[in-house]
Amino acid sequence: MPRDRRPGLAAACLLGAALAAACTTPLELGERRYREGDQLAALEIWRSVPPSATYYPRVRRRIDAVETEFQQLVVRYEKRAVYYEKQGRLAESILNYRLALKLEPDDHATLDHVQELARTLSARKREAKSALRENLDAGRLADARGNLAALRTLDPFDSELEIVSRQVDDALRGQVEQLLARGRRGFTSGDYGRARSAFEAVLALDDQNESARGYLAYIDAIRSEESRTDSTQPPAETRLVRASDDEIRAEGYHQNALAADRSGDPYAAIRNDMRALELAPEHGEARRHLAELRRRLSPDVARLIETGQGHYQQEELHSALDAWRRALLIDPGNEDARAYVARAELLLQNLERLRSEPGSAVGAQ
Numbered sequence: 001m002p003r004d005r006r007p008g009l010a011a012a013c014l015l016g017a018a019l020a021a022a023c024t025t026p027l028e029l030g031e032r033r034y035r036e037g038d039q040l041a042a043l044e045i046w047r048s049v050p051p052s053a054t055y056y057p058r059v060r061r062r063i064d065a066v067e068t069e070f071q072q073l074v075v076r077y078e079k080r081a082v083y084y085e086k087q088g089r090l091a092e093s094i095l096n097y098r099l100a101l102k103l104e105p106d107d108h109a110t111l112d113h114v115q116e117l118a119r120t121l122s123a124r125k126r127e128a129k130s131a132l133r134e135n136l137d138a139g140r141l142a143d144a145r146g147n148l149a150a151l152r153t154l155d156p157f158d159s160e161l162e163i164v165s166r167q168v169d170d171a172l173r174g175q176v177e178q179l180l181a182r183g184r185r186g187f188t189s190g191d192y193g194r195a196r197s198a199f200e201a202v203l204a205l206d207d208q209n210e211s212a213r214g215y216l217a218y219i220d221a222i223r224s225e226e227s228r229t230d231s232t233q234p235p236a237e238t239r240l241v242r243a244s245d246d247e248i249r250a251e252g253y254h255q256n257a258l259a260a261d262r263s264g265d266p267y268a269a270i271r272n273d274m275r276a277l278e279l280a281p282e283h284g285e286a287r288r289h290l291a292e293l294r295r296r297l298s299p300d301v302a303r304l305i306e307t308g309q310g311h312y313q314q315e316e317l318h319s320a321l322d323a324w325r326r327a328l329l330i331d332p333g334n335e336d337a338r339a340y341v342a343r344a345e346l347l348l349q350n351l352e353r354l355r356s357e358p359g360s361a362v363g364a365q
Contacts, residue, residue: 027055030062039066070103075315076351077103078110083318090121091155124154132164141172142205176202180211192219210275211245214252218243250280257289266293270329297330304330305337317344 024032026049034042043066049059081096097114101107132147148168151161179202186195196219202212243251257272273290276283308323321344327337 027059074100074103079315088153090117091157094118121154144168145172172205176205183215187215208256210249210252213255214248217251217255246279250276250283254286266297267326267329269293294330301327301331308340317348320344
């Protein structure tokens, strides 16, 4: 007997589901699409409701609310696109402009700008790839790495760069490691001329290499102490050649900090001194230079926080983050800057989630 009832029960369930679906109003159906992440479909359903419908006022409120959400997203994506465009990160700029266009497809001015950006991106990539091939063929690895860096800035999504990038990076790494090994042998054997030549060759390939800069600074210190005749101090070779790799790299980071400071980039200088102290907390010169930089820049903290607030109010989240992170480099304990950074990062994470979420109205490109 129970078996005989099952077909009838299944049919009843199907009929009930069909009736329930038939009874679903456009308001409810739109809400379902909205919860599924398809806001555009929800809007289309709600916009089809005639003003004569009894629930039209509720539909109108939902349309207004979602359109406001979309407008906020459009503004944020466009601000993000402008930021990337100013940085020369054209592919990322185009992506964000296109995300905005998905929400406002009738924005012809933005569409025209995106098309112009796409042409510019294509031309610059062709030029950089041509230079990259020429430099690779000629064995100019440092120049090839510069071309790669330019291409990565222009378009980090270009999968064609992966293979050639590994080739250039592996070749450069191999040359740098060989030169560093040669320099270390010269350094430990006291052949400082040979060591200097090798380390300077490293810097020709990688001008920020902290190991090469550290060894060169130690060689200069040894040369300087060799000219002294203070018998109360151990020989320079005894005290300096025994330095650990971390101590030498820390000195290299400090030298990079001094160079950045001289070139007018105190924030890069702060970062390098911080790296030096991570490797060698007892590095007195790095600690003193870092403290001096922070004292010198301390009057800028309030201005940077205010600048970040201005960018934030204009929905320029990346520019706001840049300002607040600089404030934290100067004053790591600043609670206001830390809170602002956390808030802006959360907003950017939400934007990224919306972009990548399956079924999202802005998820596809």
